[in-house]
Amino acid sequence: xxxxxxxxxxxxxxxxxxxxxxxxxxxxxxxYRAIDLSPRVKARIHRVDGxxxxxxxxxxxxxxxxxxxxxxxxxxxxxxxxxxxGDEVWRPERMTSHNGSHVQGGKGHISHWKGAxxxxxxxxxxxxxxxxxxxxxxxxxxxxxxxxxxxxxYPRGEGWSMNSExxxxxxxxxxxxxxxxxxxxxxxxxxxxxxxxxxPWLSTRTVEWLINDREIKMLGLGVPxxxxxxDLKVPAPDNSPIRRMLLGANIPIAHPLVxxxxxxxxxxxxxxxxxxxxxxxxxxxxxxxxxxxxGS
Numbered sequence: 001x002x003x004x005x006x007x008x009x010x011x012x013x014x015x016x017x018x019x020x021x022x023x024x025x026x027x028x029x030x031x032y033r034a035i036d037l038s039p040r041v042k043a044r045i046h047r048v049d050g051x052x053x054x055x056x057x058x059x060x061x062x063x064x065x066x067x068x069x070x071x072x073x074x075x076x077x078x079x080x081x082x083x084x085x086g087d088e089v090w091r092p093e094r095m096t097s098h099n100g101s102h103v104q105g106g107k108g109h110i111s112h113w114k115g116a117x118x119x120x121x122x123x124x125x126x127x128x129x130x131x132x133x134x135x136x137x138x139x140x141x142x143x144x145x146x147x148x149x150x151x152x153x154y155p156r157g158e159g160w161s162m163n164s165e166x167x168x169x170x171x172x173x174x175x176x177x178x179x180x181x182x183x184x185x186x187x188x189x190x191x192x193x194x195x196x197x198x199x200p201w202l203s204t205r206t207v208e209w210l211i212n213d214r215e216i217k218m219l220g221l222g223v224p225x226x227x228x229x230x231d232l233k234v235p236a237p238d239n240s241p242i243r244r245m246l247l248g249a250n251i252p253i254a255h256p257l258v259x260x261x262x263x264x265x266x267x268x269x270x271x272x273x274x275x276x277x278x279x280x281x282x283x284x285x286x287x288x289x290x291x292x293x294x295g296s
Contacts, residue, residue: 029290037189037220037257037272037287038101046084048077058100059223059256065090097282103131103218103254103274106247109281115237117248124278130217130252135187135270135289137263138179140225145171145198155201155230164197171199171227176209181266184215189270189289191222191260201227202242211249219246220270220287223256257287265291 043064044055057063065083083090106120154170228242269290274283
């Protein structure tokens with residue numbers, strides 16, 4: 001049978017139906033390989049007995065800090081998503097839905113910026129089909145960095161007054177030619193093995209192509225791999241051009257994702273749904289890619 005998305009159709013194998021289920025149609029994931037694209041993050045927890053259970057960080061180096069509590073009604077325990085005063089790892093109460101693997105939309109996030117698109121939608125206003133469907137896998141491992149001749153060959157670093165110098169090794173611009181497997185209406189999953197200033201970078205002309213020519217519906221970005229958050233502190237309306245363009249076109253951005261490099265095909269079925277909260281400018285997700293059986 002077919003799992004229908006907004007632009008494309010994905011063919012799923014049918015499972016055997018019992019007699020009582022003969023009138024019902026179902027789809028099956030039998031034979032498909034599920035690849036977890038969300039990093040495993042362990043929270044640092046302040047326990048009720050006064051001890052602290054240490055955790056780790058997400059791929060951006062952000063810790064998750066929680067505080068354990070006790071419900072007096074039945075003596076059950078719960079954890080608050082909160083960094084209490086005095087925590088040595090994270091500032092008090094500085095916890096957001098942008099920690100860990102998440103998807104972000106424009107409304108309520110950057111819709112107040114000077115020059116922002118007046119048509120930005122919130123995640124809660126987008127159809128579910130935005131976050132599930134066929135995805136093009138773009139592993140740019142062959143887009144190796146090179147020494148630049150002109151500082152304009154690499155954008156400024158993440159918002160700081162930093163310019164490259166001729167001869168320095170920098171990541172290369174991602175061009176439409178590097179994204180040949182992207183089809184109209186796709187979700188795009190993009191990564192590379194490069195880090196720091198050697199990461200390939202998304203330019204405004206390539207993002208314009210993704211928006212207008214390919215009409216992609218979501219972009220998922222692996223870490224490490226892709227530079228897209230440059231010019232953050234440039235005066236508006238020129239700041240953060242890639243985020244402005246994508247979210248202004250109501251193309252949500254999912255990041256940081258992991259394991260994209262472990263996908264062995266260039267097309268998968270992607271699922272990464274936001275929580276159904278109104279006015280949530282970003283949402284935690286459990287992003288998963290389903291890889292079809294070989295030869296299917």
